[in-house]
Amino acid sequence: MLFFTRWKAAGILLTALIVCLFAVPNFFSESTVRTWPTWAQRHIVLGLDLQGGSSLLLEVDTNAVRKERLQGVADDVLRILRQNRVPFTGRAIHGNNVEVRITRESDVDNAVSKLGELSQPLSGIIGTAGQRSVDISETGGLITLTPSDAAIIERIRQAVDQSIQIIERRVNELGLVEPTIQREGASRILVQVPGLQDPSRLKEILGKTAKLDFRMVDESMTAEQAIGSHPPQDSEVLDGERGEKYLIEKRVLVSGADLVDAQPGFDQRGNEPIVNFRFNSTGARKFAEATQQNVGKPFAIVLDNKVISAPVIREPILGGQGQISGNFTVQSANDLAILLRAGALPAPLTVIEERTVGPGLGQDSINAGEHAAYVGAALVVVFMLVTYGLFGLFANIAVAINVAMIFGVLSLLSATLTLPGIAGIVLTVGIAVDSNVLIYERIREEVRAGRTAISAIDAGFSRALATILDSNITTFIAAAVLFYIGTGPVRGFAVTLGIGILTSLFTAFTLTRLIVAYWVRMWRPRTVPI
């Protein structure tokens, strides 16, 4: 137990040294560290509870995704049946199905086979082998199309991916520094912005879908008539900004997806804030065609199912540029421009959790954590010296290296340090000495049993190590479970606790033994001063 080959000793010391060295970048300013090679730049990230900032958990509205998918299938059915000149009645969405009744019985087989193109095999996703995007069944001329669950789940996955990209653009447009945006589970997105104190504006910006459409106003009847009776099948009644009603065609002339740029500005006559926009070539062509055909008629600019304005087309707009005027303030015109530039979200987002920490509390927490760590370490160091003397010193050296190694591993993983994480480190100091205590107490016992110094030390180590392993694994299991279920600060605690257990196992099994082995070789003790 006390014999190390030269290579083994060198290996142990080198490992400890290298792991400790990874902690070095944390002690230099960020600008200094940036000049170093990339592999040496990894450092500990302070959690939002320490550096201050805002963390928002957003959920994609999966119902909206499902609805939209159903509407998409219904639109496809209409297109396919019309293309193939199959007469039908009663196309409708019922629950999770799209139903359509084929008028002539002789058309049914043809219709089913033509609609079959909607039912694509799903590929590329694990666990969906053999499933199709839409299930089609037919009974007595009534065709039922059901988007499969797998297809919906895939849709939701895509919606989350798209949302992440769009959120990134919106957050960057707001000029926020170093945001992290990541997927959480199936339908959630975690947005963390260090240093953000009041996330109200961010929430407002992220809460808007920003689906912009240019559509025609239906002049066949007034909005009031439409509300009173039935609106035409291809139109709907939408609210305006001030609660007024418009009857708007469902057909979209040009959508916001064709925009390439949007900038806030002021209108030429007054000082009214407006948003200038520019279409890409497809959008410009479509817009030009639509305005040429509809001179003198009103069209509507619809944002998230609300009519922003409904101007009359005075002349064809051919250049692919235009402006939106509504009741904008400078701020809201600016926000709309940001939203239009970043693009529309595929589905609405809801904030389901918010945690914001101001910079004052963050700094206080860092100070408190540091303070507690120093005091805790000092108490433990003194206690060990008083209890075990020279061996207490060995234990203290091992614990110091242990803490340095924890910081090294945390840096290597670019882990997040939270206030509970600091508590985890302080606690580790408490238990890291436990390994030493176990060994030393065992040595004391062996000495009492009448062994010679060297034999007692040897036996103490070999008997205690099995116990150390057993007892630490139980705590490690608890830390692992905590890491798995925890979020944010709690996960930070699990990380430092888990790493602390691993490094303290390393020091107990190698470093402490090595130090004692060298001491034995140098001094050839007859008694153990313990």
Next chain:
Amino acid sequence: MRLLRIVPDDTKFDFMRFRRISFPISAVLSIAAIMLYFFHGLNFGIDFVGGTLMEVQTKAGPADLARMRGTIAGLQLGDFQLQQFGAPNDVLIRISEQPGGDAAQQQAVQKVRDALGNDVEYRRVEVVGPSVSTELLSYGTIGLVLAIGAILIYLWFRFEWQFALGAMIANVHDLVLTVGFMSLTRIDFDLTSIAALLTILGYSLNDTVVIYDRIREMLRRYKRMPMPDLLNASINATLSRSIVTHLTVSLSLLALLLFGGQAIRSFTATMMFGVVLVGTYTSVFIASPILIYLGVGRTRQGEPEDTETEAPPTVPAAPSPPKPSSPRQRARSRR
């Protein structure tokens, strides 16, 4: 230099005698803790019941709680609590979950922000919507059950089943008492409390395992020693270590409790109670004596007070002394 000996070298304290006192005490305390949980309840934090928590600091002078209470009452946001938190200008505002789903919570925060305006600094704002809080609670519960299960399996694998069961009974007892303590003191029960409970579980087991390790070793070495004596000897042999380790852990916790700040105070207080007070007591007075009742060493010879020496041979895992291959040796050869 004379070194500190906290426990004299030849301590032979008769811990086993105390099992006739400690078991009833623990039973009564556990029942009391369970009653507290059901009739007094836990002070669930917003992590588990949803709602809003705001820590604000007034910029000019101490906070006028009455005025603030009036301002917030005017917003008609249902139940809310105001309490001083640390410094006199530091106020913790807790608003219960708003009806109307996730979006309604956000509106409530905005209303409070608008009402309090710029007179205060917002040190912390936490809003947990109903969908998240239900999930967090089930995650927390699943986590605890999962951890207990995983540790049980590990101990079963490393020791005999009686040891695993004994450790589990002892440490679930720890958790029950700690939950009783949290109910009694009205400490906020939130995600960090789950973290505290899991850590208490880990540490208490750590301690129990150290004693069990020694018991297993003694079982192999002293084949004719009566069980109570053997358990006593094992506990006495590890007593010094138990006390030294608990002192170092409590020194660390004490530093955290005194200097670690308000944010983790309830966490450290819970740990202090669970690890230092309950955990130590349990390993010595519950976890070890319970092995006698679970039948460890029942098939050993020279067990005078044991009337069931002729236990049915179907008890598979009971350690039989003549067999030289002990679990530890088997485990060693695996490594």
